Amino acid sequence: MIYTAILGHGTVGSGVAEIMIKHNDRVKDKVREDIAVKYILELRDFSNLTYADKFTKDFEKIVNDREVRIVAEVMGGINPAYDFVKRCLEAGKSVVTSNKELVAAKGAELLKIAAEKNVNFLFEASVGGGIPILRPMAQCLAANDINRVTGILNGTTNYILNKMIVDSMDFDTALSLAKEKGFAEKDPTADIEGHDACRKICILASLAFGKHVYPSEVKTEGISNITLDDVAYAGKFNCAIKLIARAKKLPNGKICADVAPRLVGHDNILSNVDGVFNAIVVRGDATGDVMFYGKGAGKMPTASAVVADIIDCAKHLNARKYFDWQESEEGYVVEDNSKQRFYVLAKSSDFEALDESFNTVFGESTVNIKNCDLGEIAFITDEDYEQNIKEKLKALKYDSIKLIKTLL
Amino acid sequence: MIYTAILGHGTVGSGVAEIMIKHNDRVKDKVREDIAVKYILELRDFSNLTYADKFTKDFEKIVNDREVRIVAEVMGGINPAYDFVKRCLEAGKSVVTSNKELVAAKGAELLKIAAEKNVNFLFEASVGGGIPILRPMAQCLAANDINRVTGILNGTTNYILNKMIVDSMDFDTALSLAKEKGFAEKDPTADIEGHDACRKICILASLAFGKHVYPSEVKTEGISNITLDDVAYAGKFNCAIKLIARAKKLPNGKICADVAPRLVGHDNILSNVDGVFNAIVVRGDATGDVMFYGKGAGKMPTASAVVADIIDCAKHLNARKYFDWQESEEGYVVEDNSKQRFYVLAKSSDFEALDESFNTVFGESTVNIKNCDLGEIAFITDEDYEQNIKEKLKALKYDSIKLIKTLL
Numbered sequence: 016m017i018y019t020a021i022l023g024h025g026t027v028g029s030g031v032a033e034i035m036i037k038h039n040d041r042v043k044d045k046v047r048e049d050i051a052v053k054y055i056l057e058l059r060d061f062s063n064l065t066y067a068d069k070f071t072k073d074f075e076k077i078v079n080d081r082e083v084r085i086v087a088e089v090m091g092g093i094n095p096a097y098d099f100v101k102r103c104l105e106a107g108k109s110v111v112t113s114n115k116e117l118v119a120a121k122g123a124e125l126l127k128i129a130a131e132k133n134v135n136f137l138f139e140a141s142v143g144g145g146i147p148i149l150r151p152m153a154q155c156l157a158a159n160d161i162n163r164v165t166g167i168l169n170g171t172t173n174y175i176l177n178k179m180i181v182d183s184m185d186f187d188t189a190l191s192l193a194k195e196k197g198f199a200e201k202d203p204t205a206d207i208e209g210h211d212a213c214r215k216i217c218i219l220a221s222l223a224f225g226k227h228v229y230p231s232e233v234k235t236e237g238i239s240n241i242t243l244d245d246v247a248y249a250g251k252f253n254c255a256i257k258l259i260a261r262a263k264k265l266p267n268g269k270i271c272a273d274v275a276p277r278l279v280g281h282d283n284i285l286s287n288v289d290g291v292f293n294a295i296v297v298r299g300d301a302t303g304d305v306m307f308y309g310k311g312a313g314k315m316p317t318a319s320a321v322v323a324d325i326i327d328c329a330k331h332l333n334a335r336k337y338f339d340w341q342e343s344e345e346g347y348v349v350e351d352n353s354k355q356r357f358y359v360l361a362k363s364s365d366f367e368a369l370d371e372s373f374n375t376v377f378g379e380s381t382v383n384i385k386n387c388d389l390g391e392i393a394f395i396t397d398e399d400y401e402q403n404i405k406e407k408l409k410a411l412k413y414d415s416i417k418l419i420k421t422l423l
Numbered sequence: 424m425i426y427t428a429i430l431g432h433g434t435v436g437s438g439v440a441e442i443m444i445k446h447n448d449r450v451k452d453k454v455r456e457d458i459a460v461k462y463i464l465e466l467r468d469f470s471n472l473t474y475a476d477k478f479t480k481d482f483e484k485i486v487n488d489r490e491v492r493i494v495a496e497v498m499g500g501i502n503p504a505y506d507f508v509k510r511c512l513e514a515g516k517s518v519v520t521s522n523k524e525l526v527a528a529k530g531a532e533l534l535k536i537a538a539e540k541n542v543n544f545l546f547e548a549s550v551g552g553g554i555p556i557l558r559p560m561a562q563c564l565a566a567n568d569i570n571r572v573t574g575i576l577n578g579t580t581n582y583i584l585n586k587m588i589v590d591s592m593d594f595d596t597a598l599s600l601a602k603e604k605g606f607a608e609k610d611p612t613a614d615i616e617g618h619d620a621c622r623k624i625c626i627l628a629s630l631a632f633g634k635h636v637y638p639s640e641v642k643t644e645g646i647s648n649i650t651l652d653d654v655a656y657a658g659k660f661n662c663a664i665k666l667i668a669r670a671k672k673l674p675n676g677k678i679c680a681d682v683a684p685r686l687v688g689h690d691n692i693l694s695n696v697d698g699v700f701n702a703i704v705v706r707g708d709a710t711g712d713v714m715f716y717g718k719g720a721g722k723m724p725t726a727s728a729v730v731a732d733i734i735d736c737a738k739h740l741n742a743r744k745y746f747d748w749q750e751s752e753e754g755y756v757v758e759d760n761s762k763q764r765f766y767v768l769a770k771s772s773d774f775e776a777l778d779e780s781f782n783t784v785f786g787e788s789t790v791n792i793k794n795c796d797l798g799e800i801a802f803i804t805d806e807d808y809e810q811n812i813k814e815k816l817k818a819l820k821y822d823s824i825k826l827i828k829t830l831l
Contacts, residue, residue: 147713150562157735
């Protein structure tokens with residue numbers, strides 16, 4: 016019999032308990048050994064549940080129980096999850112988690128402890144919910160040199176942008192609707208401002224390139240700045256605006272990573288990722304682009320990914336999965352200084368002056384849409400360094416200006 | 424030192440040799456042990472290669488060499504691959520293969536031998552080339568009950584259909600172009616007639632549902648019957664025609680599987696899979712739809728998947744991967760008797776008679792396009808049993824008629 020414990024009984028935790036207990040037969044089938052939940056750590060009261068006897072408020076009981084070989088951490092947040100996970104690993108227990116904040120902040124350290132203790136630390140559910148992405152990246156692409164990871168990693172923002180694009184709904188209305196449908200949290204800051212996507216690209220980049228990329232090193236921009244005008248102009252340029260998280264390896268071994276809204280051409284399959292779906296494109300030197308797509312969140316998708324990790328740990332109790340990355344050194348993550356194309360929306364009460372300066376600085380041949388009545392010119396720059404573009408924009412006679420990155 | 428052998432030095436085989444030999448450092452890094460190619464079995468002469476000393480024409484030398492622990496079979500076809508693979512497994516060697524024909528025909532038997540001998544038999548490259556699909560299905564979806572697999576599994580036919588859709592190129596011209604570009608073989612029958620997709624859906628269905636599905640049990644239809652008219656009408660119905668391979672589990676545990684061209688709605692992400700790309704949608708009870716997408720063929724993508732399997736075998740020389748399915752019993756695969764919608768194109772030299780009979784039998788409210796000049800009515804039936812639709816069509820006054828399935 017393999018004993019497990021679940022830390023937390025929230026949305027994901029209750030899903031994990033449900034699969035592990037109610038569908039125990041299916042899990043046993045896959046493990047090919049008896050497996051049971053011995054404890055569920057939770058401060059709230061769930062005495063009405065059929066498995067109420069498993070609940071405890073005492074973490075010490077779990078960490079000190081040598082029978083417990085696998086612990087699922089599904090509490091979220093850094094504290095006390097970090098302390099609990101670390102102590103479980105140090106006690107020689109394998110740990111699985113769906114906690115992206117924890118893995119993005121402490122992954123390298125926790126993986127190191129797991130390696131020292133010869134146990135597994137798995138976190139498939141921390142990126143893309145039920146989409147298998149970390150394991151395929153680590154295993155199936157083992158013979159590839161991965162040089163780029165690009166993704167739509169946050170369902171909430173993708174849902175909002177999609178509503179803006181398809182239904183011409185403004186940002187605030189779309190956000191309210193997302194909350195109503197349960198796609199956005201009461202405090203949606205982490206989603207809207209890109210922090211959630213940032214944590215996920217950190218995990219993907221760390222695994223893909225072998226060294227820890229920390230959230231503080233990743234330039235992160237959210238979508239609260241995107242207006243219906245931008246969405247409409249983008250559409251006219253045959254693009255959709257998506258919140259894109261990206262990491263790439265430079266020839267010198269350094270990494271660039273950022274999260275930002277970007278115009279994505281309709282010929283790019285990422286532009287077709289709608290609603291709460293997530294998609295991750297991994298570019299390997301041999302495979303080319305490979306995409307993984309599915310619902311990136313939700314109770315049961317995420318819980319099923321956690322249980323799959325539990326099953327994997329149970330099958331490898333005496334074998335380490337080679338699934339890790341190293342601590343990184345100062346200066347590992349650098350600014351992206353490659354040439355790019357930008358979307359620009361310039362407005363002026365004096366359209367003629369704006370227009371004339373545009374023609375002088377960028378030239379008529381630049382892809383553009385002019386709206387004389389509104390005093391607006393929207394355009395897509397040629398490929399150039401961000402610094403050069405910003406320099407050029409200084410010569411433009413505008414009242415207000417906005418820049419959005421592109422994947423063009 | 425872990426010794427390997429490669430059976431075959433064709434397109435994929437030479438790619439495998441290239442990665443294993445030229446990029447040996449990268450492979451060693453992943454295995455965390457020394458690994459080398461000891462033999463390459465090939466009848467043709469490659470004496471000009473830097474690794475010419477590894478070539479042999481004698482299979483017995485390989486199968487009898489106890490130092491060889493892992494064998495990559497990349498010859499293709501059933502004979503002699505089947506005999507070679509079987510004997511290597513029986514000799515206690517792990518085997519990896521990209522040979523879909525072999526796995527679709529003999530998978531259950533070979534997996535059973537591998538289990539008895541406590542070695543691994545892996546074949547990630549047999550479906551979707553470089554797209555990781557079998558391992559994610561087996562592992563990451565372990566906590567899911569998979570109830571459906573739907574895919575675009577053949578790049579050649581998808582390229583041809585795409586050329587017909589986007590460039591209004593007729594079938595024969597598109598096929599010639601595909602040959603010219605190296606996307607179609609000299610004898611393209613296996614691709615065009617759906618046999619290649621059939622083998623792949625057999626492998627996917629066997630793994631997803633646990634028992635072997637044989638190609639002869641899967642109703643298979645190719646695309647040679649699809650005309651530019653069909654493609655154009657489909658477009659007007661907001662659909663693209665795609666060669667779809669599908670397998671689903673019925674509530675009674677039986678399996679339905681087929682390969683056929685189908686009209687796919689533009690709101691279905693499979694309709695956006697263009698060119699030589701493949702995509703596989705796996706539906707789990709917990710995850711919902713998860714899609715895997717990438718180039719489904721090609722020398723280096725496929726070779727990299729073979730090498731990833733070699734690496735996995737090398738890391739699990741003394742542990743079996745739980746990656747198998749059982750032999751199936753008579754009657755396991757049954758006809759699909761569910762209700763569906765069909766695309767119908769009816770032609771008659773007497774349009775009025777056709778039109779009148781259409782209005783009587785199907786009714787004006789059926790989604791339809793009438794072309795009086797050409798004497799054609801194209802329509803999409805309501806959801807009904809195939810038998811009922813065919814019965815109804817008998818009452819239609821047509822000279823010729825064509826039915827195409829849909830995913831609507």
